[in-house]
Amino acid sequence: xxxxxxxxxxxxxxxxxxxxxxxxxxxxxxxxxxxxxxxxxxxxxxxxxxxxxxxxxxxxxxxxxxxxxxxxxxxxxxxxxxxxxxxxxxxxxxxxxxxxxxxxxxxxxxxxxxxxxxxxxxxxxxxxxxxxxxxxxxxxxxxxxxxxxxxxxxxxxxxxxxxxxxxxxxxxxxxxxxxxxxxxxxxxxxxxxxxxxxxxxxxxxxxxxxxxxxxxxxxxxxxxxxxxxxxxxxxxxxxxxxxxxxxxxxxxxxxxxxxxxxxxxxxxxxxxxxxx
Amino acid sequence: xxxxxxxxxxxxxxxxxxxxxxxxxxxxxxxxxxxxxxxxxxxxxxxxxxxxxxxxxxxxxxxxxxxxxxxxxxxxxxxxxxxxxxxxxxxxxxxxxxxxxxxxxxxxxxxxxxxxxxxxxxxxxxxxxxxxxxxxxxxxxxxxxxxxxxxxxxxxxxxxxxxxxxxxxxxxxxxxxxxxxxxxxxxxxxxxxxxxxxxxxxxxxxxxxxxxxxxxxxxxxxxxxxxxxxxxxxxxxxxxxxxxxxxxxxxxxxxxxxxxxxxxxxxxxxxxxxxx
Numbered sequence: 001x002x003x004x005x006x007x008x009x010x011x012x013x014x015x016x017x018x019x020x021x022x023x024x025x026x027x028x029x030x031x032x033x034x035x036x037x038x039x040x041x042x043x044x045x046x047x048x049x050x051x052x053x054x055x056x057x058x059x060x061x062x063x064x065x066x067x068x069x070x071x072x073x074x075x076x077x078x079x080x081x082x083x084x085x086x087x088x089x090x091x092x093x094x095x096x097x098x099x100x101x102x103x104x105x106x107x108x109x110x111x112x113x114x115x116x117x118x119x120x121x122x123x124x125x126x127x128x129x130x131x132x133x134x135x136x137x138x139x140x141x142x143x144x145x146x147x148x149x150x151x152x153x154x155x156x157x158x159x160x161x162x163x164x165x166x167x168x169x170x171x172x173x174x175x176x177x178x179x180x181x182x183x184x185x186x187x188x189x190x191x192x193x194x195x196x197x198x199x200x201x202x203x204x205x206x207x208x209x210x211x212x213x214x215x216x217x218x219x220x221x222x223x224x225x226x227x228x229x230x231x232x233x234x235x236x237x238x239x240x241x242x243x244x245x246x247x248x249x250x251x252x253x254x255x256x257x258x259x260x261x262x263x264x265x266x267x268x269x270x271x272x273x274x275x276x
Numbered sequence: 277x278x279x280x281x282x283x284x285x286x287x288x289x290x291x292x293x294x295x296x297x298x299x300x301x302x303x304x305x306x307x308x309x310x311x312x313x314x315x316x317x318x319x320x321x322x323x324x325x326x327x328x329x330x331x332x333x334x335x336x337x338x339x340x341x342x343x344x345x346x347x348x349x350x351x352x353x354x355x356x357x358x359x360x361x362x363x364x365x366x367x368x369x370x371x372x373x374x375x376x377x378x379x380x381x382x383x384x385x386x387x388x389x390x391x392x393x394x395x396x397x398x399x400x401x402x403x404x405x406x407x408x409x410x411x412x413x414x415x416x417x418x419x420x421x422x423x424x425x426x427x428x429x430x431x432x433x434x435x436x437x438x439x440x441x442x443x444x445x446x447x448x449x450x451x452x453x454x455x456x457x458x459x460x461x462x463x464x465x466x467x468x469x470x471x472x473x474x475x476x477x478x479x480x481x482x483x484x485x486x487x488x489x490x491x492x493x494x495x496x497x498x499x500x501x502x503x504x505x506x507x508x509x510x511x512x513x514x515x516x517x518x519x520x521x522x523x524x525x526x527x528x529x530x531x532x533x534x535x536x537x538x539x540x541x542x543x544x545x546x547x548x549x550x551x552x
Contacts, residue, residue, distance in 0.1 A: 032384065055501060058337025061330065104379065104401045108308065123401045125380045202488035204497065205481065212481035221480065221511075222498045225331060225549065235497075273501065 002028045003175075004045035006036045008128035010150035016080035016173050017049040018149070033062045037070045040178050047177045048072070054082075054171045055274075057105075059222055064236050067176070067265050068194045074266035076175035077190065079274050084110055084145045084164045087131050087156040092140035094159045101130035102145035106164075110145050113163040119143075131156060170274045180266070188242030189270035190219065193252070195259040196226065196234045203258070204235070210254035211239055214247040219270075232260060242267040278304045279451075280321035282312045284404035286426035292356035292449050293325040294425070309338045313346045316454050323453045324348070330358075330447045331550075333381075335498055340512050343452070343541050344470045350542035352451035353466065355550050360386055360421050360440045363407050363432040368416035370435045377406035378421035382440075386421050389439040395419075407432060446550045456542070464518030465546035466495065469528070471535040472502065472510045479534070480511070486530035487515055490523040495546075508536060518543040 003025045005013040014027045028045045030036040040048040050063045067074070084106055088097055100107070100119045107114065107121040114121055124130035124144075131150035134142050143159060144150070151158050174192065197203040211218060220238040241248040243264055256262045279301045281289040290303045304321045306312040316324040326339045343350070360382055364373055376383070376395045383390070383397040390397055400406035400420075407426035410418050419435060420426070427434050450468065473479040487494060496514040517524040519540055532538045 054337065056337055058340070058500070059334035059498075061332055061334025064334070104399075107401075123380075123399050125383075125399045199493065201491045201493040204494060205484050205488035208481050208484065212478035215477045217475065217477040218480060218499075219509075220499050222335075223494075223496050224334070233495075 001047070002026045002045040004028045004030050004036045004039035004048040006030050006033055006050060008126055008132060010128035010131055010147060010153040011126065012080060012082055012147050012171065013049060013051060013173070014128075015147045015149040016078055016171070017175075019080065020049065020076060020078040020173070020175060021047075033066055037066045037072060040072055040176065041070060043178065047075070047175055049173055049175050051171045052174050054169070056166060056169055059236075061224065064194075064222070065224065067174070067192075068234065068236075068263060072176045072178055073180045074174045074176045074192050074268060076268045077192075077271050078173045078175070079170050079271050080173060081274055082164065082169040082171060083148065083162050084127075085148050085151065085158050086113075086143050086160040086163055087134065087146055087151050087154075088143040088159050089135060089138045089140055090155065090157050092143065092157060092159065096140050097143045097159065098141040100143050100145055101134060103127050103130070106145045109164040109166060109169065112165045113160070128153075168274070172273075174265070175268075176266070187269045188244070188267035189240060191239045191241060191243045191248060191267040192237075192265040193239065193263060194234060194236045194265070195255060195262040196232050197259055199233055204233075206258045207235070207255055210251040210258065214251050216241050216248060216251055240270065277323070278302045278321040280304045280306050280312045280315035280324040282306050282309055282326060284402055284408060286404035286407055286423060286429035287402065288356060288358055288423050288447065289325060289327060289449070290404075291423045291425040292354055292447070293451075295356065296325065296352060296354040296449070296451060297323075309342055313342050313348060316348055316452065317346060319454070323351070323451050325449055325451050327447045328450050330445070332442060332445055335512075337500065340470075340498070341500065343450070343468075344510065344512075344539060348452045348454055349456045350450045350452045350468050350544060352544045353468075353547050354449045354451070355446050355547050356449060357550055358440065358445040358447060359424065359438050360403075361424050361427065361434050362389075362419050362436040362439055363410065363422055363427050363430075364419040364435050365411060365414045365416055366431065366433050368419065368433060368435065372416050373419045373435065374417040376419050376421055377410060379403050379406070382421045385440040385442060385445065388441045389436070404429075444550070448549075450541070451544075452541070463545045464520070464543035465516060467515045467517060467519045467524060467543040468513075468541040469515065469539060470510060470512045470541070471531060471538045472508050473535055475509055480509075482534045483511070483531055486527040486534065490527050492517050492524060492527055516546065
């Protein structure tokens, strides 16, 4: 089964999707977020798998907006820890490395590790692309900061693991497909949705009371500006419960009456957040 | 007056702060977000100025978390459009450029422009650092994608302007300082705050009803996970109105009774969002 993700082979998104779908999944690398959604809509890949938030950086705006705009539906979530590794060509040693390539954000997250060893940081497009380049050149003094998966994909050696300074670094992903799921969803503990509201006091309160009065908790709520209409607000929410549960179905119906538009992305089993 | 910002000289943050504080401000470049808040807390810079959300990327998690954690207070906001320019050493021409350096995200946002001209993209740490490097080398075939301000800071020529494909790209900034403001705040149209809630159904509804029952609208609401405690939720909100308005003061008092902690970042005149 082909699964679309954004990035190069070996990207953290690919590592996360292999964990979620299992080793039999065939990762299909896409250049950008739009291309990832295109691949799912066109049928070139069956499901897609994209990050929606990171514990440090916050929401991934471009992807949550695409869930709202495109005819796709979520059917699963996963939390994946970001554990940067120092990867070098076979035979290289930690003492021999002089230069380290990676995405600027990954290099910044490993700054104390790199500084303590006097390693020169060289920015690159992304972590996996840096690993591929380091493998291609094969110089023992050059390493990359990237996922452990990159070592396998590009035939590199792991010289050090977990080298980022912030240990609480994880990304949440949603698995999605081009058609609405039809399963009974007995194990669905979470529902992702978005809704737009007219810009007036109390509009959000009315929307949220549909959930609260039924004892349904929200695990995420986030407003996003609507580019084309500053007098409307868009909210992304995760509600705890499946969309087919009677109380959730009632809440969603009530929300539909209060909002200018509601899109239920889908229900799925809730994953456990790291640290929880 | 020294104003702390994150990035190199010429960064979009510096362009935005010069627009906000005026040309007399003395921008103080800091290496990272923590360092920017440190500079304000220690008194090395009087105010600070950091991005809190971008129209495409979403919230800037690291900065909103620092507003919650650090004893700083917001006293102004600004929206700044991200308009990428192609900058080259004096004498260079658009036809003569072969290579373009910038941050990977900026390069991606200008991909159609670069591809149409067959320009080779080279990733760098950040847009302003790429402009500095292009100026240092002075080669007419090498350009940078960066702010118009970088042309002035590094003595470069603007070969093309507004070269990003997505025109609706703007960043929202907050100006902050180390002590709570004491002004009357008659013109304060917006209040930024954060609050944490116990993880139970209806907790958010109770919190929000403090605003809605008084006709106070929210222009932003965003949940963030709390790393150390998965059974509590943190919310960032912008409420329309000043904290000294009687109805807002009542709402904040009511919120304090419902939340496990409330921090009012500050009130300030509301800026106009681009497109509004």
